[in-house]
Amino acid sequence: MPRNEPTQVTDGWDGGRSPGRRKAMRYAVPVAVAGVAAATIGLVPAFAGSGSPDLPKISAQDLIAKVAKSDVQQLSGTVRVSTDLGLPSLPGGAGGFGGAQGGGKGGDGASAAPQNKLMELASGAHTLRVAADGPEKQRVSIVDKAAEYSLVHNGNEVWAYDSGSNTAVHSTAPDAGRHGKQHRAPKDLPGGLKDATPQDLAKQALKAAGDTTSVTVDGTAKVAGRDAYQLLIKPKQAASTVGSIRVAVDAANGVPLKFTLTPKSGGAAAIDVGYTNVDFAKPAASTFAFTPPKGAKVVDGDKARAKTPRDHGKDLPSHKDVKGLKKDMGGLNVLGKGWTSIATIKGGGSGLPSGKDQGAGGDAGKFLDSIGEKVHGSFGSGRVFSTRLVNALITDHGTVYVGAVDKQALIDAANAAK
Known part of the structure; x- marks a missing residue:
């Protein structure tokens, strides 16, 4: 079986997108990557393991197409998280609900606000447990030494629970109660929690494939025990601070397993996203079931979101x-x-x-x-x-x-x- 060799993407190849769509993507992606890096997540190295598996040769175009066609909707696994942007560590609990699920004072549920957890993911190392079963069921848990934070979407219900404060926020998912319409993941979740997997970041980066970007297949790797191709994305524009983006793509199903963004200045990765273990079987239904523990403070997120600015105080701008x-x-x-x-x-x-x-x-x-x-x-x-x-x-x-x-x-x- 031949070893996979680097393959250069022809400038301007866009996977069949229209010229207008290509232009929009090329403008949007670097800004999106900057936004993710500046305000959201990076994942700690998902250790690739030893050895480079022998895989059939594949072109960069075909590998990008494989990612685009991948329709895996069921998985569970562990993601290691770390960000090194050269910023000071941000304290947990910074920020507030932003009016989405409650205020930030007096034990009203602020500790369970997804927006607050986003601040924690902006720096340092973290471990996430993730699970998904189609568009109606997702779960993300941030596991800390002393506590665990979970965000659970199950049909028309959304729960956010912080074990440290024993506080839960319950909300109704968007589109709930609308006949014939599929439930979706909550739109007001911050990017750091909603996009905390390699595939989400990889899909954003791959949209940049065009005349400002070099995309090659750069060998193979083992990630989370699975054979993967390594896709290497490099900006051609000298003024960019992005050195390269490396995406490990599952050879069997096209799911990105690892995402690493290295600054041009070198050193450790600024953003490194990867599974340490992953299973593509259907998760148990109990994974998405949530009942607040005994004694937990339960906040009605829908009522909190419906409050008028006057209810939140007189200091808000008119x-x-x-x-x-x-x-x-x-x-x-x-x-x-x-x-x-x-x-x-x-x-x-x-x-x-x-x-x-x-x-x-x-x-x-x-x-x-x-x-x-x-x-x-x-x-x-x-x-x-x-x-x-x-x-x-x-x-x-x-x-x-x-x-x-x-x-x-x-x-x-x-x-x-x-």
Whole structure:
């Protein structure tokens, strides 16, 4: 049986997508990858194991098609999770419900809010147990040393449970009660919990296949005890901070088993997603059954979501304030294409405080100077805040430029837009 050899994707190959769809995908994917890296998850190395299995030769085009055609809807397994973006560890419980499932005070269920768990997944190492049985049944559990957090979707019911606080939030799934319509996973789940598997991240990255991207098949591997091909995705644009994305694809069914994003700067992976074990048999029905433990505090998520802003306090901005803020920000715009796309938000004329400012503002300015690099250009001046993957330029006029690009690309974009 011949060994698999690297195969280069021809520029512009898109798996049969229309020109309009190709263009949209090429603009969207790098921004999506940056968003995932900056605000959501990375998974710790799913150990590939020893040896490279002998598999039939396959082209990159055929391997991408195999992933696209894969329709596996039943599985269970363990995912190892870790993120190294060069950011400080984020404390658990940061943020709040955002009005979706309750407030954030007084034991009202905030500890069980999916949005809060997203913050925990933004850095460090984690273990997830996942299970799925079609579009109506999914379960994700984050296993910690001292506690476990579970998110369970079963038909028209959604439960979020935090064992640490013994708090559960119960909600009705979208489309519940609509005759003839299939239940779907809740739309308001944060990306870090909804997309916490290799296949979700891989499908986003594969949409980038086009003239800004090199895609090859780079050998084989054993992942979670299964034979897999390794798909290597590399941006061609020099300004991108993404070095490469490697996706291990199950040779039998096309399911991505491992996703690794390495920054151009080198070192450890910024995002590494993989199964340590996986089973494609139908999970037991009991996997998706949930009953709050005795003594648990149960919060009605539907009622909490239905509350008016007045119920949440008087400190929320008024409709007039929000409208004014949107006007000041000038809206979101995307410059460039492919992996060097830069999202911009126009400021309202006042940027971050300077170290030269006096009083409290001066203290804030000195702190910002210590964590952000001062830069200058024909646009004026500002600060660049950097991670291993995503960089952001905030000008002294308050305009924000952010993307998975290097510092000079942000300065060039600001100069061109002045």
